[in-house]
Amino acid sequence: MPDTPRLHVVGQQQRPCDDCRLRPNCFPDHLQGEFAHHAANVIRPRAPVPRGTYLFRQGSPVTSFFFLRSGSAKSVLTEGDGRESIMSFLFPTDLIGTASMDQTVYHDSVVTLERSSFCELRVNDLADLFRSDPPIQRAFLAKVTSRILNERHARVRLEHSSADERMADFLVELSDRLLELGRDPYELQLTMSRYDIANYIGLAPETVSRVLRRFSDKQLISVRHKQLTIHQPARLRKVATTSADASAD
């Protein structure tokens, strides 16, 4: 985990958001001015947790929402028959728990993919936050919308795309996230396993392996273990949208 924002472990910090590096990305429109004041009362930084930690499990009562601050996680949906589907990968500034806004029971599980840290927002405090700062409510809904759109995109990708398109699109997605966070968008840390990726984009793990190989052969990328480098972002992007491959050189 190379460039993750250094986390400041705090006991009873007064204004947790004030010195957060992710502040400009977290609630872009509302972290200025008043918000920080209100938010300080309810958004609580938590100590980092190791890889494989469950933030919550599907079926247990909703107690909190979270904002990921460093590291990464996956959201997993378990079906009645025991099959597991990965609904999304989560990165810093992501609001976690968007699928459980009804505030009854968590509808998926969230597990860290590496050592990660979070901010916690207890549901009991949510109503207060909304009341004390009405605009924040819209910002919150915007986060929810963003997740819906992301999941829709993932679904469209499943419906109408070839293996190459899906893989390319997935890589572009990760790259864009890195860019948003101000990191190098061409150096991807695949913190998730190949199985996770395969599950997420609806392919067999073997196919994931083969497609990566193919991209590698075409010089689009290079892969070593969990470190992936994008060499030709434009062509990769083209593969992601146009099923037409950028041929073999």
Add this chain to the structure above:
Amino acid sequence: MPDTPRLHVVGQQQRPCDDCRLRPNCFPDHLQGEFAHHAANVIRPRAPVPRGTYLFRQGSPVTSFFFLRSGSAKSVLTEGDGRESIMSFLFPTDLIGTASMDQTVYHDSVVTLERSSFCELRVNDLADLFRSDPPIQRAFLAKVTSRILNERHARVRLEHSSADERMADFLVELSDRLLELGRDPYELQLTMSRYDIANYIGLAPETVSRVLRRFSDKQLISVRHKQLTIHQPARLRKVATTSADASAD
């Protein structure tokens, strides 16, 4: 359109929800008591519109959310490359516009599949409604959650299911909706085209046709035009979850 609730065309009705047949389904927890009072001020019934009417188009500014009262509609997402994906089919009591909660611009288009009627909730009134009746806010979020879960289900179905499973699951989904609305759950009106169905469950239209034929041959269902009857709901449900087909009799 057989059993759809009769719509009362109203000019300036005082309390639109009071005599709505769908009331028990619309906001189950909140249409009692006070809610109706607050809601009356902002939720406005609209005159019915013919088939093919756009409630809104992807990209245009968000002005209103809607509740479908009678008929049916589809939500369509247009990709950059012009491909269209059907994200959901909408039925009475559904909240329409859940993917545009950020209140910027509609992120999909919604078109009626038959003569349909709606209630309208203008975004400008939304904040007022939330303020005047805080619990309604949670009910609203619950509706949003419900849609997210529905779309997740649709996605999981795409990831891990055979054509038979997808089709069976789709039919079960429709059947369940009918049941919720108090109609005969075994008499389905396929108001959408085979192309729409194919798009929705991620298959070629030809495959949809073939699968329906197969189900028909197995006596699970019978199909005539757009009228579909479920004969063996239990077996159909089994096909939906267990890829294992209920064999050939």
Add this chain to the structure above:
DNA sequence: CGTAGTTTTGAACTACTTCAAGGCGCGTGG
């Protein structure tokens, strides 16, 4: 009653899966 659009049916094709085995990396324990 004819025409356009939708649905069904048929036959060939192909992209991905599945099954099987080998290699590699990483963590553990000696």
Add this chain to the structure above:
DNA sequence: CCACGCGCCTTGAAGTAGTTCAAAACTACG
């Protein structure tokens, strides 16, 4: 610190479900 073992990942070969292309049948609608 090095060796071992387990799990993850890759590679290969065969099988198949669903797509694609093409055309006929049906429906709806003027």
